[in-house]
Amino acid sequence: MPEEYRGPRFESRHTTASPSYSAKPAIRKTELEQRRLLVECCREFYKFGLSPEYTHAGGKGTAGNFSIRTKSGFLITGTPKHAATIDTEGLVNVHGGELDKNKVISTGLKLPSSESLMHLAIYSAKPGVGAIVHWHDDKLLEKIPKGVVETDGKAPAGTVEFAKLAAKAAQSIKGTTGVIALKGHGFVAFGKDIDEAKRAALKFY
Numbered sequence: 575m576p577e578e579y580r581g582p583r584f585e586s587r588h589t590t591a592s593p594s595y596s597a598k599p600a601i602r603k604t605e606l607e608q609r610r611l612l613v614e615c616c617r618e619f620y621k622f623g624l625s626p627e628y629t630h631a632g633g634k635g636t637a638g639n640f641s642i643r644t645k646s647g648f649l650i651t652g653t654p655k656h657a658a659t660i661d662t663e664g665l666v667n668v669h670g671g672e673l674d675k676n677k678v679i680s681t682g683l684k685l686p687s688s689e690s691l692m693h694l695a696i697y698s699a700k701p702g703v704g705a706i707v708h709w710h711d712d713k714l715l716e717k718i719p720k721g722v723v724e725t726d727g728k729a730p731a732g733t734v735e736f737a738k739l740a741a742k743a744a745q746s747i748k749g750t751t752g753v754i755a756l757k758g759h760g761f762v763a764f765g766k767d768i769d770e771a772k773r774a775a776l777k778f779y
């Protein structure tokens with residue numbers, strides 16, 4: 575049974591603001607491009623059935639979350655979101671946080687993904703990683719493919735413990751590309767950029 579969606583469990587210092595994409599045109603262009611890549615990624619995983627729908631208080635959302643490292647932190651899908659309708663403004667800038675204090679600092683029109691702590695923990699543990707994709711596939715979880723590192727234990731999604739288990743598994747993989755299985759939950763692939771992370775994930779399909 576998939577776990578019920580509970581929204582972010584971390585404490586958030588969140589500022590609601592439209593994306594400014596920073597003042598400098600070059601940075602603005604880069605961030606807009608990163609936002610487009612993430613929207614495309616959401617759609618792709620949804621199309622493959624890897625971002626299943628769930629119901630939340632405000633309607634239907636889709637599971638799975640995607641991020642790209644930025645100069646000041648990372649850009650991640652907001653919550654709740656639906657992969658079929660998300661646009662570049664549905665993404666959130668995470669500027670940092672404190673894993674042990676269950677804290678995330680962010681700016682955007684939505685709250686950052688409920689699994690932002692996991693992304694934060696993996697980026698901290700793996701400095702060469704530039705993008706992370708997280709998807710759900712119960713069938714693949716039944717028989718974890720060779721080369722995929724499974725987390726040591728299970729924890730509720732979105733918790734500090736969950737993030738730490740993921741980061742530990744990611745750290746056990748040498749290099750900047752790899753796939754981990756989050757016991758009883760789903761998968762994470764990472765890469766030096768979003769193309770590499772997507773390739774690592776979609777090779778199973």
Ligand SMILES: [Zn+2]
Pocket residue numbers: 637638689708709710731759760
């Ligand atoms: Zn998940």
